[in-house]
Amino acid sequence: MGKTIYRYAVATRLSHWLWVIAFGVLISSGLQIFNAAPYLDASDKSNPARRVLSFDAPSDGVGTTTIFGATFTTTGWLGWTDDGQGGKTARAFPGWLTIPSYQSLADGRRWHLFFAWIAAVCWLTWLISTAIKGNLREMVLMPGDIPKILPMQLYYLKLRKEPPPHGIYNPLQKVAYTTIGFVIAPLVVLSGLALSPGVDAIANPLTWFFGGRQFARLWHFTGMIALIGFFLIHTFQVATQGVINQMTSMITGWYRVGEHEAVES
């Protein structure tokens, strides 16, 4: 039984849980928006010749998913799905995954643009509060952490008895924080902004950087997939590394330090 340390400040905990809500809303309202034009082109303007992904209903009762030219039948899951009102219809993502459940681009945009602000403010709050506390160095992956990633993974997989020595956060946690905070979050925010004709007029190079407006839409979608991937890995890690202790610390701030964890700070 190790001692307990105060690990998460109020701002961190509050932004974390607000972010969880924003995450759910942004994905489900984003899928609602996506349903209005259920295809992604690797180009500036829409161009079927550069289509990477599309969801279609070639006939009533049949849904298909086409990815890089290969078509799969996905009836009921993608392409021909639940209309959110008890029936089935030609619709890329099903009603049980979207906000609102029925087709409404206007309402999807309303939710998405509101929670985009919440997510952005949470991200900035986390970044600033962490930087002020000087924890950024503890959370961001440094060159010295790289050799410790594999041993840490082996420890998680129970192929190694002890974790490599580390600070408050272990090397894999640092990988997670760095990926979400400095790669995925900026990718999602910037590619989303690049979709806006108003932002494009202010900062032409931003939309250009993503390969144009449709390509930015593809990046935005890719960012969502990455977010879901992060979410799955993150919850798996929490579940396997003392779920009660982890959840308690993210709610109360107090974390019980294990016998193997050296507290350097």
Next chain:
Amino acid sequence: MKRKLFLASTISSALAACSPIGTALNNNEGFHKALGAAQGLNHMAIGTRGLAREYTDADVDRDFRVNGLATPGDSHYQSLVHSNYRGYKLIVDGAVERAHAFPLAQLQKMEQVTQTTRHDCVEGWSAIGKWSGVRLADVLAAVRPRTDAKYVVFHCFDKDESGTSYYESLNLHQAMHPQALLSLRLNDAPLDADHGAPVRLRVPTQLGYKSAKWIARIELVGSYANIAGGAGGYWEDQGYEWYAGI
């Protein structure tokens, strides 16, 4: 293992709860209204600044996508089409000092500008067109807006199935933007009926629904609250944002 199963089921039920909870909140009038607050922030943060990107002839969609309400089929509009718009006059009135009805020939004699810009639809697709016509700012300058004029409202010929007319609006700042264009031509040819002939708006700094087609009349007003549904446009009356820069 039990704990993982418990967690997995908690997570999946939390995700599955997103849609029904969201849908219920969406149908709550107060909550729905509160969500609209983002529009003011976006308008403030982004607004109408800078210039939409200009493209080259090689980028142009020769077969520019037709979208929106159906081409007007009423006898008045159809007679205009058949007379090659000879009887057409663009009425510009309201809070102006010199209301005027511009015949098409007069608009064609004013300074013509060309923009090759991308049309970004709210649905998510984009297309590039080469548009030529008169700057909206030039037409407004000719009628001299009064000091109480705050918005420019575009009344259109097209109607939906229930008979509701299309309309749109811009504030004066947006209307005076150098790329706010009253377009008379598309891709080096006179605008055709399906693309909004004889006069349509182009506002490349905002989403496509602002670029109203088939304009019959431009009215300057102090407020659009008393026009149709009161939200400033056909799609705005159905819940879309008035500020469509994002």
